[in-house]
Every structure is written in C-alpha cells, then in structure tokens.
Amino acid sequence: LDDLRQRLADIVGVDHVLTKADETAPFVTDWRGRYSGAAFAVVRPGSTREVAEIVTACAAAGVSVVPQGGNTGLVGGATPRGGEVLINLARLDRVRDLDTANATMTVEAGCTLQAVQEAANAAGSMFPLSLAAQGSATIGGNLSTNAGGVHVLRYGTARDLVLGLEVVLPDGRIWSGLRGLRKDNTGYDLKQCFIGAEGTLGLITAAVLKLFPPVRARLVAWAAVAEPAAAVRLLERLRAACGERVSAFEIIGRAALEMVLKHIPDARDPLPVPSPWSVLIELADSDADADLAGLLARAWGDDAADDCGEIVVAGNEKQAAALWALRENISESQRREGVSIKHDISLPRSRIAEFLARADHELQVAFPGIRIVTFGHIGDGNLHYNQSKPERGDNQAFIAQSDAVNRLVHDLVDKLGGSISAEHGLGQLKRGEILRYKSDVEMDLMRRIKRALDPQGIMNPGKVI
Amino acid sequence: LDDLRQRLADIVGVDHVLTKADETAPFVTDWRGRYSGAAFAVVRPGSTREVAEIVTACAAAGVSVVPQGGNTGLVGGATPRGGEVLINLARLDRVRDLDTANATMTVEAGCTLQAVQEAANAAGSMFPLSLAAQGSATIGGNLSTNAGGVHVLRYGTARDLVLGLEVVLPDGRIWSGLRGLRKDNTGYDLKQCFIGAEGTLGLITAAVLKLFPPVRARLVAWAAVAEPAAAVRLLERLRAACGERVSAFEIIGRAALEMVLKHIPDARDPLPVPSPWSVLIELADSDADADLAGLLARAWGDDAADDCGEIVVAGNEKQAAALWALRENISESQRREGVSIKHDISLPRSRIAEFLARADHELQVAFPGIRIVTFGHIGDGNLHYNQSKPERGDNQAFIAQSDAVNRLVHDLVDKLGGSISAEHGLGQLKRGEILRYKSDVEMDLMRRIKRALDPQGIMNPGKVI
Numbered sequence: 001l002d003d004l005r006q007r008l009a010d011i012v013g014v015d016h017v018l019t020k021a022d023e024t025a026p027f028v029t030d031w032r033g034r035y036s037g038a039a040f041a042v043v044r045p046g047s048t049r050e051v052a053e054i055v056t057a058c059a060a061a062g063v064s065v066v067p068q069g070g071n072t073g074l075v076g077g078a079t080p081r082g083g084e085v086l087i088n089l090a091r092l093d094r095v096r097d098l099d100t101a102n103a104t105m106t107v108e109a110g111c112t113l114q115a116v117q118e119a120a121n122a123a124g125s126m127f128p129l130s131l132a133a134q135g136s137a138t139i140g141g142n143l144s145t146n147a148g149g150v151h152v153l154r155y156g157t158a159r160d161l162v163l164g165l166e167v168v169l170p171d172g173r174i175w176s177g178l179r180g181l182r183k184d185n186t187g188y189d190l191k192q193c194f195i196g197a198e199g200t201l202g203l204i205t206a207a208v209l210k211l212f213p214p215v216r217a218r219l220v221a222w223a224a225v226a227e228p229a230a231a232v233r234l235l236e237r238l239r240a241a242c243g244e245r246v247s248a249f250e251i252i253g254r255a256a257l258e259m260v261l262k263h264i265p266d267a268r269d270p271l272p273v274p275s276p277w278s279v280l281i282e283l284a285d286s287d288a289d290a291d292l293a294g295l296l297a298r299a300w301g302d303d304a305a306d307d308c309g310e311i312v313v314a315g316n317e318k319q320a321a322a323l324w325a326l327r328e329n330i331s332e333s334q335r336r337e338g339v340s341i342k343h344d345i346s347l348p349r350s351r352i353a354e355f356l357a358r359a360d361h362e363l364q365v366a367f368p369g370i371r372i373v374t375f376g377h378i379g380d381g382n383l384h385y386n387q388s389k390p391e392r393g394d395n396q397a398f399i400a401q402s403d404a405v406n407r408l409v410h411d412l413v414d415k416l417g418g419s420i421s422a423e424h425g426l427g428q429l430k431r432g433e434i435l436r437y438k439s440d441v442e443m444d445l446m447r448r449i450k451r452a453l454d455p456q457g458i459m460n461p462g463k464v465i
Numbered sequence: 466l467d468d469l470r471q472r473l474a475d476i477v478g479v480d481h482v483l484t485k486a487d488e489t490a491p492f493v494t495d496w497r498g499r500y501s502g503a504a505f506a507v508v509r510p511g512s513t514r515e516v517a518e519i520v521t522a523c524a525a526a527g528v529s530v531v532p533q534g535g536n537t538g539l540v541g542g543a544t545p546r547g548g549e550v551l552i553n554l555a556r557l558d559r560v561r562d563l564d565t566a567n568a569t570m571t572v573e574a575g576c577t578l579q580a581v582q583e584a585a586n587a588a589g590s591m592f593p594l595s596l597a598a599q600g601s602a603t604i605g606g607n608l609s610t611n612a613g614g615v616h617v618l619r620y621g622t623a624r625d626l627v628l629g630l631e632v633v634l635p636d637g638r639i640w641s642g643l644r645g646l647r648k649d650n651t652g653y654d655l656k657q658c659f660i661g662a663e664g665t666l667g668l669i670t671a672a673v674l675k676l677f678p679p680v681r682a683r684l685v686a687w688a689a690v691a692e693p694a695a696a697v698r699l700l701e702r703l704r705a706a707c708g709e710r711v712s713a714f715e716i717i718g719r720a721a722l723e724m725v726l727k728h729i730p731d732a733r734d735p736l737p738v739p740s741p742w743s744v745l746i747e748l749a750d751s752d753a754d755a756d757l758a759g760l761l762a763r764a765w766g767d768d769a770a771d772d773c774g775e776i777v778v779a780g781n782e783k784q785a786a787a788l789w790a791l792r793e794n795i796s797e798s799q800r801r802e803g804v805s806i807k808h809d810i811s812l813p814r815s816r817i818a819e820f821l822a823r824a825d826h827e828l829q830v831a832f833p834g835i836r837i838v839t840f841g842h843i844g845d846g847n848l849h850y851n852q853s854k855p856e857r858g859d860n861q862a863f864i865a866q867s868d869a870v871n872r873l874v875h876d877l878v879d880k881l882g883g884s885i886s887a888e889h890g891l892g893q894l895k896r897g898e899i900l901r902y903k904s905d906v907e908m909d910l911m912r913r914i915k916r917a918l919d920p921q922g923i924m925n926p927g928k929v930i
C-alpha cells in the first residue's frame with residue numbers, strides 16, 4: 001500500500017494526494033453529516049489520463065475507488081466506507097467544446113452544473129437541468145445519479161440531456177464515447193449503463209450535453225387547488241392548452257406552506273384565503289412575445305368548475321422569485337421545525353391522490369400527532385413526502401421510529417407501482433431497502449451487469465448493489 | 466428436435482406453429498428480399514406467458530430464437546440465418562392500459578405503430594413516433610431498433626418515448642418492468658439494455674409509452690437554401706425563434722427532387738426557380754391559435770441575408786401533404802431510376818457541410834458518372850446519402866462497387882465523428898462493417914453485456930454482435 005501511495009503521488013503530484021485527517025475531512029463526510037468513512041487517500045486528478053492511471057493502479061493493488069463530484073448527494077453515494085481511494089473530480093473542470101450549430105457542449109465531469117449553465121447562456125443557448133445544489137454539484141455527479149430537479153416535466157432527467165460520455169472503466173481503460181449524435185443505432189447504447197449507476201460501473205470523466213433554445217418569456221403563477229387529484233387534473237388541462245410550455249408544476253401542501261410562512265422572513269401566502277393545497281406553475285416560451293397569460297386564461301376557461309380555483313400571476317421577476325422562494329424554502333423551514341423523516345418517492349400521476357389519502361391516514365393512525373409535510377414535482381409524479389415530529393414530541397423518540405415510518409410509506413408506494421427513490425438514488429441509504437421491492441429477476445439482471453463491467457468489484461463498493 | 470416441435474405446439478396450439486415452406490415464407494425473408502433463411506419453425510404466441518414458455522423450451526433444446534414484429538426492418542435483423550425458432554409477435558396486439566392522467570399507455574409488442582397512434586388519438590392524446598412503415602411496423606420492433614422517423618428533432622427517438630418494459634429473457638424468465646414513472650433512480654435502468662438491442666439480449670413483449678398533448682396548429686413550408694451549411698444555420702435561426710415548435714426539418718438535394726419530379730405524377734417543384742437544395746419545415750403547436758406564420762416570418766427576418774431564400778408556405782392541409790409527398794416519394798423515385806447504394810448516416814450538424822463537400826468530391830473522382838442523391842433528417846444530423854448508378858451505367862457493374870463506395874463513405878463519416886447507422890440498426894447488414902469503426906474497448910463492453918444477459922448466446926445470433 002505504500003507503493004500505491006507513491007504511485008498516486010507520481011500520477012497526480014504529491015500536492016494532490018491528501019491523506020491527513022484534516023485535509024481529507026471535507027471529502028470523506030457527506031454534506032449533511034450522515035455518512036463518513038476513512039479513505040486510504042483523497043486524490044485530485046487533473047485529466048482523464050490521470051484518472052485512468054489512478055484506477056489502473058488501484059485495480060492492480062486491489063484497492064477500491066469512490067468517485068466524487070461536488071459531494072452534494074443525499075444518500076451517501078460519494079462517501080467512502082473505509083480504505084478506498086476517493087477520486088475527487090473537481091479539477092476536471094474544462095468546457096472542452098461548445099458547438100452551437102450542433103446544439104451541444106462537451107464538458108468535463110468536474111464542472112459545476114452552474115458553470116455549465118453559464119457557459120451555455122454565454123453562447124446564447126440553454127442547458128435546462130436545474131436544482132438547488134447547482135452551485136456545488138458537478139455535471140459528472142448529476143449524470144452518475146441521473147439528477148432530476150424542477151424542469152424534468154419539460155426537458156427530462158439528466159439521462160435525457162446527454163449524447164455522449166467519456167468513462168474510465170474499472171480496469172483503468174478509457175471508453176471514448178464522446179459522440180455528439182442525435183441518432184446512432186450502431187449497437188448497444190453503452191452510455192446508458194453509466195448514467196444513474198452512481199459510479200458503480202465506471203467513472204464518468206466528460207460528457208456531450210444537449211443545448212436548447214433559451215427561454216425568452218416566462219410566467220409564474222400560484223393557484224389554490226382543493227386536493228391532489230384536482231392538481232393532477234389541472235396539469236392535464238394545462239398541458240392540453242399550453243403543450244411543452246408547462247416547464248414546472250409543483251404541489252405544496254398547507255403544512256409545508258405554513259412552515260415557510262412561520263420561519264422565513266417576508267414570506268407571505270400569495271392567496272387571500274388559505275387553501276389546503278397550492279400549485280406553483282411555470283410556463284415558458286422561446287418566443288419573447290408569447291401570450292402566456294392568455295394561454296393560462298384559456299386553460300382556466302369558463303367551464304373551469306372546481307379544479308381551477310383562485311390564482312395569482314407574478315407581475316414581474318421579483319414576484320416570480322418570491323413565489324418560487326416559497327417552494328424552495330420548504331426544506332429549510334422544515335429543518336427549523338425539528339427533525340423529520342424524508343421520502344423522495346414517485347408514483348404514476350394517476351395514483352398520487354390514492355397514495356396520499358391512504359398514506360396520510362395510515363401514518364396518523366400508527367403515529368399519533370405526526371405532522372405530514374407534502375410537496376414536490378407532482379408534474380413528474382415525484383413527491384417529497386416528509387414527516388415532522390409531533391409538535392411537542394421529542395426528536396430522538398421520533399427518529400427512533402424511522403424504520404417503521406419508512407416501511408409503511410415504501411410498502412404503499414410499491415403497492416401502487418411507484419419508486420422509493422425518484423431522484424436521489426440508492427447510495428448507501430437505500431441499498432438494503434431496495435431488496436425488499438425489486439424482484440429477484442431484476443436484482444439478478446443488475447448483478448449480472450455489475451459483474452460484467454466490474455468483475456473485480458472495485459468501483460464504489462457498498463453502493464447501489 | 467421433434468420433442469421441441471411438439472412442445473411448441475403444446476404451448477401455442479398446433480395452428481400457430483408453422484413449418485411448411487409456403488407457410489413460413491412471408492416470415493423468413495425480409496420485405497426487400499435481401500435476406501432469407503430457413504427457420505426450424507415460425508411460432509405465433511398469443512401472450513407473454515407463451516413467449517416465456519417458448520424461449521424456455523428453446524433454451525432447453527439449445528435452439529436459438531429470432532424475434533420478429535412487422536418484418537419491416539432494413540438490415541436483416543428479424544430474418545433467421547437457419548435453424549432458429551422465429552417468434553412472430555403479431556398476436557400480442559392488445560392495448561393493456563391507457564392512463565390519461567399519467568399521460569401513458571401500456572401496449573403489447575405486436576401492436577402496429579399506427580394502432581398505437583390511433584389509440585392515443587382516440588383518447589385525445591398523441592404518440593409522436595412516426596415513420597413510413599407505421600402501418601405494418603410494430604411497437605416492439607420500433608423499440609428493439611430504437612426507431613427514429615420524422616419527428617426526432619422534437620420528441621426524440623423511440624428510446625426517449627418509453628417509461629417501462631416487459632421482457633422475456635434469454636433463459637425464459639419474464640422481467641416485469643412495466644413502470645409508468647418519469648423518475649425512478651432505484652438502480653440500473655435495465656430497460657435501456659433492451660431498447661435498440663435488436664432482440665439480441667431479450668425479447669420485448671410490452672411497453673409503457675409516454676403520451677403528449679396533441680398538435681392543434683401546424684405549418685408546413687418549403688424553402689430554397691444555397692448549400693447544406695445554410696440549412697444548418699437556418700435551423701439554428703428557426704430553433705431560436707420557434708423553440709420546440711420546430712417538429713421536422715428535412716433537407717432535399719436537387720438530384721433527389723428531380724427524380725421525384727420525373728417519376729411521380731403531379732409532383733411539381735414548389736419554387737419557381739430551381740434551387741440546388743431545399744428544406745422542408747414543419748412547425749407545430751398544441752395551441753390551435755398559435756401564429757406559426759408570424760413566428761416563421763420573424764425567423765426569416767429583415768436581416769435574413771443569404772440563408773433565408775425563397776419560401777412557400779402551404780395554405781391548407783392538401784398543400785402541406787403535397788410538400789411532404791415530395792420528401793416521402795424520394796425512395797420510390799430512386800428505385801425507378803435503377804439500383805442504388807444507400808447510406809443511413811448521422812453526423813454532428815456542424816460537420817454535415819464538410820462531409821458532403823468531401824464525400825461528393827471523392828465519390829465523383831473515384832466513380833465517374835456516379836449520381837449522388839442526398840436527403841434526410843438534417844435536423845437530427847441524419848442523412849440518407851444514396852448513390853445511383855451513372856445514367857447509362859449497368860446495374861450489376863454498379864452494385865459490384867458497393868463495398869468500395871461504402872468504404873469511402875463510412876471512413877469519412879467515422880473521421881468526422883459520425884455514425885454509419887443512424888436509425889436502421891446493424892442487423893446482419895452492418896454487423897461486420899461496424900468492427901472497423903468501433904474501438905476494441907467498445908466492442909469488449911458490448912460483448913460483456915451480451916455474455917452477461919445471454920450467456921448461452923441463443924437470442925438472435927448473428928445480429929449486431
């Protein structure tokens with residue numbers, strides 16, 4: 001192992017091999033402080049070639065590897081368990097190419113999502129992936145976790161935004177798949193294996209991303225809805241009237257909104273009469289003169305009946321930002337309210353109402369006083385379905401019930417054809433839990449792919465599978 | 466083998482096991498008559514369960530399997546090589562579910578693409594995959610070949626239109642992955658393995674498809690462009706002005722148009738002055754009142770300079786159909802002109818002009834008199850780059866040069882970062898050719914996946930890999 005340490009220093013330079021506890025600390029613990037593990041070393045390569053040499057050296061020494069981008073994950077997927085070489089990709093941060101005629105850009109894995117967005121904007125174009133951690137999260141991490149965010153409804157998840165990848169394989173070879181092609185049916189689509197695999201099959205070092213026409217008109221509105229089923233029907237109306245212009249459609253339950261109103265200065269309910277549920281709507285168009293308000297009005301219609309309730313439309317960017325802030329401050333507000341148990345789930349949109357009715361009821365019966373905080377990307381069928389401790393309850397006593405709460409929620413999600421991890425991944429957090437819900441056939445297929453691509457089992461062990 | 470024949474009859478009924486030459490003939494030869502092979506039997510199962518039992522029986526007997534949908538492929542991917550059991554899926558033709566709230570439908574593999582489109586339309590929704598063979602081609606075949614067609618620019622390829630799959634695996638087990646979720650990050654995205662694999666990793670029996678808001682306004686236009694580079698720049702202008710409304714953007718070279726004008730009754734050049742190149746533009750919007758002509762005019766602009774030449778806009782559906790017919794009749798017109806050598810290639814849009822300049826020149830030098838017929842989905846970077854024999858040339862002499870022509874074209878495509886099979890797949894046709902262009906690393910990864918999922922090698926042998 002001393003040989004390996006020397007070899008790593010030879011590859012990246014001694015300054016980029018961190019082994020002292022105070023130096024490695026920021027890398028070996030996840031940002032929420034839930035996961036931690038000692039790494040053999042934290043290595044910071046500056047090129048794909050160096051990544052390949054590191055992995056080759058680790059494979060030869062039989063030492064496992066943990067890839068890490070911005071360390072903003074929520075499931076411990078980029079945290080070592082102990083003894084691995086952690087490869088932090090922050091120094092691979094070049095935009096290698098931006099091809100406006102092809103509407104693509106080629107970026108290295110360590111670029112932050114925000115840097116990617118800004119480079120696209122500077123070229124008069126747009127990269128639509130957008131999420132809270134974008135200032136720190138890297139595009140390599142976004143791809144490895146198939147990140148979602150607020151615009152999936154219109155543009156898809158990270159998987160849908162990639163044309164090509166460059167990957168360092170578990171044996172140190174480089175797969176150069178940086179093609180900028182929208183159609184390529186020459187065999188198996190290998191990039192799909194590595195997207196969303198959380199670094200367990202290879203290490204993404206660069207990607208060709210799709211670019212889109214920029215948005216030049218935007219409308220943000222906040223509407224009251226009586227119940228989740230009404231929100232789903234409203235989305236259908238909106239999509240029929242506005243098509244792809246529907247760029248975001250978020251639901252916010254009353255309990256979530258109340259927490260924001262309580263904890264965030266200057267937050268106020270956009271509607272005069274409190275509504276049990278609200279939806280945040282964003283319409284956007286590449287045409288600066290698009291009459292989005294007119295389209296929204298038409299969707300609302302005269303026959304709107306019960307589903308289309310009170311609505312306020314932001315009159316300017318500041319008001320739009322204020323409406324979005326209500327949505328974005330939910331997690332922080334909930335944190336101030338005490339501990340909570342969180343679920344990142346998805347369901348067919350047609351089963352959401354049934355899920356919430358049953359899950360709310362079962363939780364309230366089983367855990368009296370539990371407070372249910374529901375919000376999320378209902379347009380994608382993705383709910384952040386969180387439970388806060390009873391108002392006078394004890395934090396520790398509540399957290400002790402986590403497994404029972406998870407079981408109840410996950411079992412019902414599964415029964416209704418949903419997913420227990422919509423956008424956060426499995427990592428360490430749900431690696432065991434998923435065994436309860438995946439069929440033997442599915443687990444067997446996953447294991448076969450893992451064995452085929454990483455027979456030595458050195459890529460990010462103890463994650464996903 | 467007698468046992469296997471009996472076993473197949475037990476599974477599907479004796480009427481659905483075809484072994485006589487006159488009965489199997491329509492199945493064992495591809496529709497263009499290029500590929501043919503004797504099957505051990507043609508079997509027509511009526512359910513996923515029957516498919517699974519057939520594959521189990523074949524695996525036990527060590528007999529290979531060829532899946533087949535509408536038998537409309539162009540590369541021999543659904544034609545036996547000799548001795549296989551051909552499983553034709555036409556009887557799996559049910560729409561199992563249509564969920565408008567979730568904007569999904571669940572269909573069996575044997576549904577024709579047209580039947581899928583019609584079922585979506587009947588529910589006030591839209592399935593956007595569209596291609597010439599849609600009356601016969603099945604959705605299972607579309608997914609197994611990752612079909613493209615005319616609306617990829619807006620909606621993506623078949624891969625982008627699927628949320629879940631049901632697959633019979635090479636050992637006869639059924640993987641039930643019919644989830645209707647837009648976000649699901651619980652491990653490897655297994656469906657991606659089977660999409661575009663041309664039946665070499667498993668047999669798709671059903672799928673959950675995404676539905677879209679229907680198009681209510683449409684504009685079709687035909688414009689002169691001076692050269693391919695101008696067409697690419699024009700597309701950039703259009704996308705900036707019209708965003709996702711650009712639903713199709715096809716290029717048609719003069720030679721292609723001349724053949725249509727010569728062979729198709731009533732075909733006429735839409736423009737008064739012959740142009741060396743034309744583009745067919747389709748804009749579409751879910752908003753019936755959308756001012757597509759206004760948007761097009763704005764894209765054309767006052768500063769349009771050289772790229773925005775003469776343009777005609779269809780005044781009604783009949784005129785729109787006539788413009789599309791010019792594009793759709795190219796293949797038939799070229800057939801009447803004598804034999805041709807065809808290429809289904811893709812390139813980054815930014816390299817198309819360079820490719821055409823170089824390839825045209827090199828071909829004309831190497832094969833004097835050769836006629837180059839260029840058209841295709843330039844919006845996707847996908848060209849149908851075809852060569853017809855010299856006007857007074859001999860068919861056989863021309864065809865004898867196929868390999869040399871292919872080599873020249875494919876080598877240049879590869880050099881410029883393109884694909885030698887954009888939408889048709891590899892099948893038998895390009896299985897050998899691809900070895901010249903894929904890296905050893907890429908071929909090794911493909912073989913590892915093949916071995917992992919089909920260790921016995923019984924799924925559609927001799928195709929793709």
